[in-house]
Amino acid sequence: MSHKPVLLKEVLNILEIKKNGIYIDGTFGCGGHSKGILKKLGEKGKLHIFDKDMESILLAKKLQLKDPRIIVHHDSFSQIYKLEKYQKKIDGILLDLGVSSLQINSANRGFSFLKSGPLDMRMNISSGETAENLLKKIKKKKLIKILKKYGEEYKAKYIAHEILEERKKNPIQTTLQLSNIIKKSTFNKYNHKHPARKTFQALRIYINQEIKELNSCIKYIPKLLKSGGIFIVISFHSLEDRIIKTQFKNWINLTNDYPVKLPVKEEIIEKKKYFKWKIKRIKPSNIEININRRSRSAILRAIKKI
Numbered sequence: 694m695s696h697k698p699v700l701l702k703e704v705l706n707i708l709e710i711k712k713n714g715i716y717i718d719g720t721f722g723c724g725g726h727s728k729g730i731l732k733k734l735g736e737k738g739k740l741h742i743f744d745k746d747m748e749s750i751l752l753a754k755k756l757q758l759k760d761p762r763i764i765v766h767h768d769s770f771s772q773i774y775k776l777e778k779y780q781k782k783i784d785g786i787l788l789d790l791g792v793s794s795l796q797i798n799s800a801n802r803g804f805s806f807l808k809s810g811p812l813d814m815r816m817n818i819s820s821g822e823t824a825e826n827l828l829k830k831i832k833k834k835k836l837i838k839i840l841k842k843y844g845e846e847y848k849a850k851y852i853a854h855e856i857l858e859e860r861k862k863n864p865i866q867t868t869l870q871l872s873n874i875i876k877k878s879t880f881n882k883y884n885h886k887h888p889a890r891k892t893f894q895a896l897r898i899y900i901n902q903e904i905k906e907l908n909s910c911i912k913y914i915p916k917l918l919k920s921g922g923i924f925i926v927i928s929f930h931s932l933e934d935r936i937i938k939t940q941f942k943n944w945i946n947l948t949n950d951y952p953v954k955l956p957v958k959e960e961i962i963e964k965k966k967y968f969k970w971k972i973k974r975i976k977p978s979n980i981e982i983n984i985n986r987r988s989r990s991a992i993l994r995a996i997k998k999i
Contacts, residue, residue, distance in 0.1 A: 698725025714784035719770030722793035844895030
């Protein structure tokens with residue numbers, strides 16, 4: 694399946710790309726959004742690319758060889774604080790959360806519950822624990838907590854029970870093994886959605902510390918954006934979207950109306966004065982969903998520093 698960047702037209706319009714601006718694509722993936730940004734940038738513009746997946750970084754470096762406007766960082770977007778020399782100089786930041794086409798299309802990466810492959814699920818295959826190793830030793834109580842917290846899986850107890858019962862008999866080593874265990878434990882009562890969807894999401898988020906990294910990234914956004922700078926996030930499940938929505942509302946609704954003698958840190962005042970909604974909520978059109986089924990759960994929110 695070819696890569697189709699989600700909400701590309703909307704992202705490019707919302708970013709209001711300046712010819713000589715400085716931009717950050719915090720989730721390069723297959724590069725669809727980055728390529729769109731580069732087409733609108735002038736010769737003096739700059740695009741910082743972040744990704745912790747080495748396959749994505751290799752694609753980014755190939756692009757960089759042809760385009761000196763690109764600066765590549767083999768890092769999670771949680772590490773954007775390393776661009777501290779660009780404080781109040783960034784014109785736009787984009788985060789397209791979730792799994793990239795490179796990851797989901799490759800059975801060997803272990804992200805797909807529809808393809809047989811090793812239970813890996815790491816976005817950075819050079820570090821961290823695989824899903825297989827996690828399931829070898831995890832306690833039932835902790836597994837239930839992960840499935841509920843990161844997958845919002847209401848059948849977490851049944852699924853965790855079946856996983857632990859199965860591992861007593863056979864090691865759980867492949868994606869289809871796990872997928873079939875989940876099917877058995879949920880009695881296939883998930884209508885048109887695959888019963889393994891939420892469990893795979895929960896394990897992936899936990900293994901890659903996705904929520905922790907998102908929270909770490911967000912706190913640096915006000916420091917990097919210049920006046921007029923725009924921050925866009927595309928999320929694919931309610932857990933991430935709630936975090937984004939809540940943080941955006943906090944930045945917008947909090948004001949500088951403090952009692953006269955109340956000691957308030959300067960950076961807090963600065964953060965609370967200069968944000969407004971750019972886009973509260975956009976979802977892909979029916980046309981885009983028909984072309985790219987993976988876009989159907991996407992939600993875009995954007996905020997502007999003024």
